[in-house]
Amino acid sequence: MSTAVITAWSAVSPYGTGRAPLAAGLRGRVAPPESAGPEEWTAQPDATARLVPGFEVREALGKAGTRGMDRLTGLTAVTVRELLTHETAALPEGDLGTGVVLGTAAGSAQGFMEFTKASLEGDRPIDVMPSKVPNMAMNRAASASAIRHALKGPNTTVAAGRLSGLIALDQAVRLLAEGRAERVVAGSAEEYSAIRAHLTHAAHGDALVLGEGCVMVLLEPGDTATGRPLAEVLAVHHRVAPQGEFTEVLTAAVRTALAQAGVEAESVWAAVPGEAPGVAGAQERQVHEDLFGPQVRSRAASVALLGETAAATGAYQLAALLSEPGAPGRIALVTATDPDGPVGCAVLRLMTDGEST
Amino acid sequence: MSAAEAAAAPRRVVLTGCGALSSVGNGVAEFTAALRAGRVGTGPITVFDTTGFPSGRGHQVHGFDAAARLHRVRPEHTGRATQFAAAAARMALDDAGLDEAWLRERRGTVVVGTTDGEVGELDLLTESALTIGLGAFTGAALGGTATGSLALGVVRELALTNVESSTIATACAAGNYAIGAGFDAVRNGRAEWALVGGADALNRKTFAGFARLGLIAPDECRPFDADRVGLLTGEGAGLLLLETEESALARGAHIYAEVLGYGLNCDAAHPTAPEENSVARCIRLALENASVKPEEVDLISAHGTGTPTNDTTEIAAIRQVYGDEAPRTVGIKAMIGHTMGAASALGAIASALAIRHGFIPPTANHRSTDPECAVDVVPNESVPADVRIVQNNGLAFGGNNAVVLLGRHEDRGHEDRGHEDRGHEDRGHRSRGHESRAHQGHGNESPRGEYVR
Incomplete structure (x- = not known):
């Protein structure tokens, strides 16, 4: 497939x-x-x-x-x-x-x-x-x-x-x-x-x-696309942290998504968190600090620039990656947490240089 | 998904547990008995004040004790639709003979369809804001009015974590959308089980909208009737436990039906009116996906809202696909009302019960069939029938169509382990073994054509 x-x-x-x-x-x-x-x-x-x-x-x-x-x-x-x-x-x-x-x-x-x-x-x-x-x-x-x-x-x-x-x-x-x-x-x-x-x-x-x-x-x-590929969706995985245990469950979700994508955490070029308000966002930042270095965490724009965008946030995270200049083939990742429990991760391969947008 | 998952052959998906809340009964046993009896659940709506509306009749769920049904979700902090979803999920789990631990040991998916989500909570918030002003907005209201609350309620009630959860808000086709999502997830190994279906609660907002459009019937909903004038809003939930055939056989589960496939499309034509060709195309997509020929379908559980336009358009689409030999086509909304996002989920459960128990639920409240709806609607009384394959329709505002095909599970390679040896009450029909589906007639038990003028 x-x-x-x-x-x-x-x-x-x-x-x-x-x-x-x-x-x-x-x-x-x-x-x-x-x-x-x-x-x-x-x-x-x-x-x-x-x-x-x-x-x-x-x-x-x-x-x-x-x-x-x-x-x-x-x-x-x-x-x-x-x-x-x-x-x-x-x-x-x-x-x-x-x-x-x-x-x-x-x-x-x-x-x-x-x-x-x-x-x-x-x-x-x-x-x-x-x-x-x-x-x-x-x-x-x-x-x-x-x-x-x-x-x-x-x-x-x-x-x-x-x-x-x-x-x-x-x-x-x-x-x-x-x-x-x-x-x-x-x-x-x-x-x-x-x-x-x-x-x-x-x-x-x-x-x-x-x-x-x-x-x-x-x-x-991927095999029948008529447009020029800007990114390939390698994996999406999501779970629920019903008791507010965002760190533990999000870490598991990220590791699963990376495994499904067939890439190591070390090869991630940019990681973009969803910046949820409150404890969900704080624990999400902690997960990023545990898994990724400071360069990886700052390579793409933060969606916090846009204010609290609730349901639109995930799509804005994709936009942040698609807008960012760099060499084709970069592996990028977004995570999302919701204060009510859901957490998830998507892994992409960026196939554009980001400039032409 | 991983390469390993992608490489695996598709798996057969079976339905092994049903949870139902409706105006005619709570729990699959009551629901089955009501469908068989042709019971109609119409009554005065009391969940909101209907003073001043042309009619205050509808299909309300009665006898629902949330505190007794729910183990973890706290009713006082939870909207009615979420309560329904969580309770029906627990019912489906129990009905499947499974427990929470079994779910937790396996990756699963929870998808709940809805039209309104927790709009009932927004109604209450509106009343409160009109009375006390901005103090009405409390810290819990954001999460409590979020549509995603429905699927999350199921997850919380069953204390799950390694589960993907979403609520599908594709209006009145949402139940079938959810079933389709669960079917794909289990079929392709992304999940080992799925709890899918739909839930909605009666609310002023939607009642006022339908009333304003003049679509609410004054007395009863009469799908396909020459004198039909509209729908009756309803509420409830239908949750289905799906798992692989292999899993169900290994644990000796009773299998209601196999999910054979489904189709989705959009008219992309009109915000509220359905489009015949597009509905027909959706039926064909579902039949093709399920590898079922039209002549193999024994029963259609129609969307059948009882509004003039829906029923004429839907039957025309059915006849476009099936010709003059359309299978019997029933509208259970006459009995349970239009339960919105739950409608096609409860329709799927009714379809599975028809297969499992060998009867066709009737189109209740029926007087004379509209010549524009020239099919056998099985008026007023259920009939025994050998039902092997059922088509379940869900059509929504926005031109969103979703059609699910369910079939009797043919226990290939396990001929001695039929369904009838598992202590269920129905022994009224013989297994037809493994004859080709195409050789089955539609049966002659019902007064076919009697009501077709």
């Missing part, structure tokens, strides 16, 4: 729309600016975060088919548009079609709660906005992206907190390995919202700066 290769990627990030601004920002190790959040229910007037600058769904995507569309769906759909416009417009559509695998934490919590609020406060409990109803399915972002680009393959929305990006990558690789799709667009996304800010600050402290955005990669089978 051939492995899967990443042949394109794009993003909508606090640095702007498209791959180039994100790649440049990460390479330069410059944090994007904070700006004021949208005016919406529970928003605090002075709240700021690392937002996608000036992002409005209907401005970004046009008026057709976007009425009521939530921000999470908009961020995802723009990313998929950027990915397919710039890299793969001429790709043939095979019998199995192109799949989509999107990682999310909880869909649009703001959208869900505002919908319920309308039901509670309206003259009648059914006085909710009909145009918002399609948002109520948590697969809206993945399916709307498919609709906009006629992507008729499997269409998976996967939720695993901060592991979502890594597991989306894993599911995409599996769909290709099983012959269930010709190509898969995979990644993860997170919207900034006032509700998400309250939930995150209550859990992890008010000092945490939130970020948002979406990164999607195009995966193809």
